[in-house]
Amino acid sequence: MTYLRYTPDIETPAAGEQETIDGIIKGMTQQSETVEAREHHAVRASHAKSSACVTGELTIAAGLPAELAQGLFATPGTHPVAVRFAQGPGETLGDRVSTHRGMSIKVFDVLGEKLLGHGVDTQDFVLATGTTFPSGTAAGFLRDGAVIGKATGLPEGVKSAVASAARNLNRVLHAFGTESAMADFFGHPYSHPLADSYFSQAPIRYGDYVAKLGAVPATESQRALTAWRLDPHQDEDGFRHATVAFFRENEVVFELKAQLWADAERQPIEDASIDWPVAISPYRTVATLRLPRQDAYAPDRVRYFDEVMTFRPAHSLAAHRPLGSIMRARLQVYEALSAFRHRENGVAEEDIARIDRIPA
Numbered sequence: 001m002t003y004l005r006y007t008p009d010i011e012t013p014a015a016g017e018q019e020t021i022d023g024i025i026k027g028m029t030q031q032s033e034t035v036e037a038r039e040h041h042a043v044r045a046s047h048a049k050s051s052a053c054v055t056g057e058l059t060i061a062a063g064l065p066a067e068l069a070q071g072l073f074a075t076p077g078t079h080p081v082a083v084r085f086a087q088g089p090g091e092t093l094g095d096r097v098s099t100h101r102g103m104s105i106k107v108f109d110v111l112g113e114k115l116l117g118h119g120v121d122t123q124d125f126v127l128a129t130g131t132t133f134p135s136g137t138a139a140g141f142l143r144d145g146a147v148i149g150k151a152t153g154l155p156e157g158v159k160s161a162v163a164s165a166a167r168n169l170n171r172v173l174h175a176f177g178t179e180s181a182m183a184d185f186f187g188h189p190y191s192h193p194l195a196d197s198y199f200s201q202a203p204i205r206y207g208d209y210v211a212k213l214g215a216v217p218a219t220e221s222q223r224a225l226t227a228w229r230l231d232p233h234q235d236e237d238g239f240r241h242a243t244v245a246f247f248r249e250n251e252v253v254f255e256l257k258a259q260l261w262a263d264a265e266r267q268p269i270e271d272a273s274i275d276w277p278v279a280i281s282p283y284r285t286v287a288t289l290r291l292p293r294q295d296a297y298a299p300d301r302v303r304y305f306d307e308v309m310t311f312r313p314a315h316s317l318a319a320h321r322p323l324g325s326i327m328r329a330r331l332q333v334y335e336a337l338s339a340f341r342h343r344e345n346g347v348a349e350e351d352i353a354r355i356d357r358i359p360a
Contacts, residue, residue, distance in 0.1 A: 001281070003067050003260045006205050010269050011323055020138045021329045025336045027142065032340055042344035044306075045337040047086035047102035047128075051193050051240040052247060053298075053305035054083050055355060056291035058107055058256070064286060068258060070207025071319030072110055072123055073286045080108040080355040083291060084305050085193050085243060088128070101239075103127045103198040103215060104311035105289070108355045113318040120353035124315035125256075126330075127198035127215055136273030137325040190232060193243050194252055195225035202272035203261065204313075205321040210261035210269070212276060214283045215254040222252065240297065247296035254291075257283035272326045300359035308350050309358075310338050315351065 014020075028045045036042045043049075062076035083106075088099035110123040135141035200213040217223060225246070230238040246252070260281050261267050267276040295301075312334040313322040322331060342349040352358070 001262060003209050003262050003281070004264060005208055006210050010210070010264075011328075012270055013328065014137070014139060014270075014325065017138060017325070017328070020142050021332050023142045024138065024329055024333055028333065028337055029340055032337060036344060042341040044086075044341065047084075047088060047104070049087040049240075050084055050297075050302060050306055051087065051101075052083075052085040052243045052296035053302050054085075054247065054252075054291050054294055054296050055358060056081050056083065056252075056289065058105070058287050058289050060287045061285065067209055067260060068284060068286050070209060071112070071205075071317055072107065073258075074207065079110065081289065082106045082108075082305070082309070082355060082358055083289070084309075084311065087239060100129045101193055101196055101198070102129075105215075106309075106311060106315070106352075108353075110317065115314055115316050115318055115321060118315050118351070120315075120351055122315055122351075122353065123317055123320065124311050124313065125200065125213060126311055126313055127200055127213065129196050129198060130201060131199045131212070131214070132275050133201040133272035133326050135326070136271045138329040139325070140273070141326065141329065190230040192225040192228040192230075192246075193239055194222050194246055195228065198254075202326045203269055203323045204316075204327070205319060205323060206258060206260065207319045210323060211258040214257045214259065215289060216257060216283070218253040218255045218288070219251065221246075221250050244296045247291070247294055249293065251293055252291040254289040255285045256287040256289055258286050259283045269324045272324055298359070304357075304359050307345065307347050310334075310349055310351060312338070 032042060032045050035048075057078050058081045059078045060073050060076050064073060064076075084102075084104045086102045086104070088101060105125045105127070107123040107125070108121070110121050114120075133141075135144045195217055197217065198215045203210050203212050217225075228242070230242065232238065235241060259276055259278070261269075261276075262281040266280060268274050313327060313330045314335065316322065322328070338349055350357070
């Protein structure tokens with residue numbers, strides 16, 4: 001297999017992209033203001049409701065082939081990590097509204113050249129369920145964000161009905177061998193968060209190459225959760241309760257995988273809505289994420305994760321620069337929305353450098 005090399009000219013920003021990004025920041029800030037007025041507290045503009053805030057280790061595999069031994073993954077060894085699992089919406093809805101989920105990973109003790117503005121030795125990977133990002137480009141997200149913004153003020157029961165319709169659509173599509181990323185975005189199954197796989201959805205630089213990343217459950221106990229489904233009428237915080245209960249009794253393990261760029265036409269850099277076929281380039285394991293048994297929702301730790309810490313694609317080695325339209329937007333949007341949230345709550349945000357800053 002021949003993999004394509006990274007060069008700066010593989011990105012082709014659209015005309016007017018900065019104006020588009022400015023529009024996304026404006027629209028999402030307005031959504032955050034709406035949520036703050038209702039909840040009397042500013043929350044993350046996406047993945048606001050955490051289901052677990054945990055620590056563990058990322059072990060980079062030894063003996064990786066040259067194309068996989070790149071950037072962070074060039075040197076075998078073990079790094080401390082902090083991981084936040086969360087539900088998708090930028091508001092703390094009950095779990096009747098089951099949408100896409102997020103998994104944010106902060107890797108510590110990461111040496112090497114960082115992106116401009118990132119001054120500590122960490123690497124963040126921000127992942128979500130689904131291998132693609134529905135809007136595809138910044139312009140598409142600005143368009144779709146206007147629809148999401150109008151929905152922010154709707155009653156929770158209406159949002160639950162929309163999520164249910166989206167889930168039903170994907171059930172029908174699945175019977176015909178396909179699914180809709182947008183339907184999953186609005187109506188993810190009532191599955192267990194620790195049985196889901198999570199993906200970068202858009203590409204990143206991977207040293208001399210380019211890749212998308214995935215995190216896949218790796219234990220039999222997690223795979224046994226595949227058939228688990230929440231009854232949302234019994235527990236409005238059921239995803240959190242199920243995740244915390246599992247961590248109380250079990251180690252959680254994910255395999256971190258890289259899907260390398262091999263075909264510029266069928267694996268586009270700029271449109272994150274197009275899936276990269278695994279027939280061209282499969283996801284290959286590069287590291288193992290181990291999260292030991294622990295209290296996954298200890299109050300002081302949750303407060304620190306949710307109120308102080310930030311997870312951003314911009315917290316990155318230069319060797320893992322986010323790529324493509326959606327990622328370029330994220331570099332600015334995450335920073336602006338985090339600044340809004342921390343300012344409104346009167347909390348100083350912290351780009352933490354050491355895992356021992358996290359409360360036990």
